Amino acid sequence: AQSVSQHNHHVILSEAASLELGCNYSYGGTVNLFWYVQYPGQHLQLLLKYFSGDPLVKGIKGFEAEFIKSKFSFNLRKPSVQWSDTAEYFCAVNAANAGNMLTFGGGTRLMVKP
């Protein structure tokens, strides 16, 4: 079965700092990759997704992620964070031939100080 690891559980940044959140998965086959965000008091929302093609994907609110197949990684990046990016971020993987469910990482809580 696949698993997903997010190495940073809590991250604190000042506004305008750059962000990179790590995500690694364990599955040798074809995968679909996602980053979801949960703002305080709100439900999970999709930030971006990778199915195939260009391994650098761009999502909403200036976020991007790069799929590196050789490293089994899908790290999330943003060049300059804002206070409104304070949220919990979840990496998720779907193994293309193992059903339609998502396997989630443990989440990273990001706090951006104004």
Added chain:
Amino acid sequence: GAGVSQSPSNKVTEKGKDVELRCDPISGHTALYWYRQSLGQGLEFLIYFQGNSAPDKSGLPSDRFSAERTGGSVSTLTIQRTQQEDSAVYLCASSRGWGSYEQYFGPGTRLTVT
């Protein structure tokens, strides 16, 4: 359009009682999923429905948990003889179906077992 809705938003129940949680997926979405979000376990897949196919129950933690989906739309997750470890936020998601993996999440039902 309307998103995924869930009811109730909060449920407090006594240990040993049965509870039913409801999910209304996005209209036209044929796939429906239940996940559980808890402090100790993160986000876990529970069960998945796709059209008229038999559901994938591989994530259900025990036989006290069951779910049904009537008419290919509304779903009910039932937990019998609730235990304190069942306390969690139960999330429902839907997607357009097989081949389209983007899942849209509802706000969740927070279940507290006392």
